[in-house]
Amino acid sequence: MNSRCASVSKLIPFSCVDGPGSRLALFLQGCNLRCKSCHNPWTIGCCNYCGECVPQCPHQALSFVDGRVIWNAGACQQCDTCLHLCPQQATPMAQTMSVEEVLAHMRKARFFIEGITVSGGEATTQLPFLLALFSAIKADPQLRQLTCLVDSNGLLSETGWEKLLPLCDGAMIDLKAWSSECHLALTGRDNAPIKRSILLLADSGKLAELRLLVIPGQVDYLEHIEPLAAFISQLGEVPVRLNAFHAHGVYGEAKTWPGATPEEVNQLAAALRARGVKKLIFPALYL
Template sequence: MSATAPVNRILRSSIVDGPGNRAVVFLQGCNFNCVYCHNPETIALCRACGECVAACPAGALSRDGGGIQWRQERCVRCDACLKLCPHTSSPRVRRLSPEEVMAEIEPSIPFIRGITVSGGECTLYPEFLRRLGELARERPLSFFLDSNGSYAFSEDPALLAQTDKVMLDVKADPDDPQEYRRVTGNDGARLSARLDFLAGAGKLWEIRTVVSPGLFDAAAVVDKLCRRIAGADPPVQYKLIRYRPIGVRPEAAAALLQPGEDMMNALERICAGHGVKAVVV
C-alpha cells in the first residue's frame, strides 16, 4: 500500500498551475502561515474538535471515532464549516493513496498535459509525491510541484527524479529572516540556496511572488531574484501575482492593499531588464 496524503481537493483541469491544461491536487497542511493566504483552510490538519459538525446544513459531517467523517455526496459546498473552523482547517479532506488520486484524474488524462501538486505545502508528503510522480510519468504526464521552498530537494534525489519542475514561492526577501517570518511565519532559511539548486538542476519552472504594496519591498525582491535566475538554462520565468482579497482571512482583507497597474508594470520592467520573462496574474 502506497503512502497516503490528506487531499483537500482535486481539480481535473486548470490552465494557471503550470504549462498547458493540468490536473491539480491540493494537499492539506502547511508549515507556513502567510498573512495573505488565499486558502487558509488548507493550513492545518483537522483536530476533530467537532465545532463544525452541528453547523453543517446538509448533514454531511459527523463524529467518527476520534475523527470527523465527511460525506462528500451530501456536501453542498456552502463553506459554512470552513468559515467556522477556528483552526484554519477543513473537514472536507480525504486520505488518498497516489493510486486513488490517479484513478480520479483518469477521465481527464486525454485532455491534460500534466499533474501539478499544490497545497498547503505538498512537500510535507514526500513519499506520496514520489509515487504519484512515478505514476504520472508512466502515462506519460509531466509532474510539477508548487512549493514554498522549505523542502531540501537536494537531499531527495528520488523525488527530484520523478519531478519535472518546481514552481517556487518566494514571499519576501529570502535573505531577511525577520521580514520573511513577518510575512509567512517562517524565516525562509536556505531558500536562496534551494532556489539556486533547483535552477542549476534544470528543475525550476518559475518563481512566484504575491505583491501587496507596503508588505515588503517588492521591487527590491524581484530585482534580487531576477539577478539569480537571469541566464538560467533552461530559462526560469517570474510569475508576479497581484494580491487580491479573495478567500483571505478578515484581518488580511482589512490590512492588505491591492497593487495598481503602475506597480505591476514597474515589476514587469525589472524582469525585462534582466531578460527574465514575467507573467502577471
C-alpha cells in the same frame, strides 16, 4: 497514513492555471508556512477531530463518529461555514486518497491533459506519497508521457529534493519576500532555505517558474531590487511570474490589504527589466 496515501483537499481534473497547458491539479492538505496572504487558508492545517464544526454546519453535513469528523458530500452545500470556524485552519472535507485512486482519475483525463501538478497546502509535506505517486506515473504505460510538476513553497530540504527531482519534471516556487525579516512577518518562516531550494532547482534544470506576489505596502521587492534582480539573473532562462495580491478568500488582517493594481505590478516589472530580468509573466486578471 502510509506512503501510498495522502490527505487531499481537492482534486481538479482539468486546470489551466496550475502549470502549462491543461493539467490535473491535486491539492494536498497541510502546510509548513502560515502565509497571511494565503488564498487557500483552510489547507494550512490538518483536522484534529475537535468536532467544533459539527454542530455549526447549517446543512447537517458533518457528524462525529468514533472520535472522527465525518463529511457527507451529498448533504454538503459548500457554504464554507466549517472552514471559517476551524481553529486549525483545516477542512473536514479533506479526503484520504491512495496513489491508485489518483492514477484512476488521471487515466480518465489522460487524453485531455498534459500532466499533473501537485500543490497544497504544501505538497512536499507529504513527500513519501509524492515520491510514490510520481514513480507510479512514470512506470505506467498509459501515463508516463504526462509531466509531473510540483507547486511548492520551497521549504523542502536538499535531501528531500534529491529524492524528488529524478521523478519530477519541474517545480514552481514562490519567493514571497526578499529579506528574511519581511518573509518572517508575512509567512512565519525565514526564507533562506527557500532561496537555497530555488538555486538548487535552477542548477538542476528543474525550476519551471519563480513566482513573486505583489502585495502593496507589504512586500519588499522594490526596496531590495538590486539583490533580487541579481539573484534572479543567476537562475538562467527561468520564467518569473508576477502575481497580483487580492483579498478574496484570505483570512485575518490580510482581508484589509488593498489588491495590487496593474500599475504596481508594472512598476516591479520595469525595475526588473532595467536590471536584465526579461522573461516575465503578468497576471491574467486583477481583482
